[in-house]
Amino acid sequence: MAIGFDYGTANCSVAQLFDGVVKQIPLVGDDLYVPSTLCAPNSETVSEYLFRCKEIKPVNASGEALLRRAIKVNHEEGLDVRSDDVKFGHEALELYLEDPKDVYYVKSPKSFLGAMGLRDMQLSFFEDLVCAMMSNIKNRTESHLNQEVTQAVIGRPVNFLGRGGDKSNIQAEGILRNAANRAGFKDVEFQFEPVAAGLEFESSLTEDKNVLIVDIGGGTTDCSMIQMGPSWAQQLDRTDSLLAHSGQMVGGNDLDIYTAFKCFMSEFGMGTKRHSGLDIPLIQFWNPIVISDVQAQRSFYAHDNLAVLQQFLREAKEPEKVSRLLTLHKETLGYSVIREAEKTKIALGDNEHYRANLNLLSETFQVDVTKSSLEAAIEPPTSKIKALVEEAVVQSGIKPDMVFMTGGSARSPILTNAVKSVLGEIPVVRGDFFGSVTSGLARRADLLFR
Known part of the structure; x- marks a missing residue:
């Protein structure tokens, strides 16, 4: 049995075509989406x-x-790994928020x-992370369908994050393929995510159109100009219909990071002077909030950096603010700050003002954010x-005839208006924000594996 599998930066979802109709498959109760998160007692637990x-x-x-190495470390720590030690999705986030210091938590490994420059064991570790998440989704899918699923079309961005160009894309797709095969998918194909979204939209067209697909996900933005409509709908080879692609690792996560950086971090001492007159x-x-950058996270949370932060605290003219930065380090709270930035971004989609609540465990404080300050904050990714x-x-x-x-x-x-500012009066159609890619992947899977 074949499925479309959107292994997304923010969420995972799957769907299947039944009698010409796409049906997304519930994964946790009635929920169609599992956040792309994982937690465990330590990183070695996963392998x-x-x-x-x-x-x-x-x-x-x-x-x-x-x-x-994982077995050795866990044995030395007296950790007997059990099936419930690794949690996914909302369960993972809830456990992390309860005890951020003593839980290994990762969000969006796809990012x-x-x-580039990773050692072989680092690549194997990333593969294990993805494999664990894919295995969880596969098991939940099979439990709902009550049958084995061995074929999948998996979505991928036009360009993965990395400075290696094609090498980065080849490496990332290779990790995804190996992880999927190990998780039990015997036949795996890939489809660009904006193309998949276009395939779902195409099913609604009654005449051929030149359509610009703009897919703004959690980690990537991909744009594809595609000829689509009844003349193309059932063709396996769509090479001639794909007129252009552009893509970059910029998306919802970046909006959250810039929101946190510009709107929140002054409360942690950004802009604070030291007695020497220098800035921190x-x-x-x-580094603590750029959750898509492994090296930045390691640099901030390194033990050596704690001494550096303590020195900044001693030298700060506003130590009460810089002390929050130390708490951020000691309690590993970067993800918690980003979560509040995401809530702020969503709230200001419909409101002019939002009061963010930042919880540092030992202290909760509020930050007022306006829509105009949000727009200024996210101008770089926009x-x-x-x-x-x-x-x-x-x-x-x-x-394009339409977007x-x-x-x-x-x-x-804010992003809808940004796209309109580029294209003028061309009609903009907004589809299923979360399900279009998954549905298109399911249609592609049905064509390839029927």
């Missing part, structure tokens, strides 16, 4: 969990070395699969999204 609890073995030497380096306020829209139009050499906007972040009126 041993796959081996002991899921009977999923490593497939290469670096994976075997990673597993041996760093294309990072901005990198100390950026400008990148506008540039991607322009790039796709220039590449194709034609003006189809999808992806969770496309809900933002």
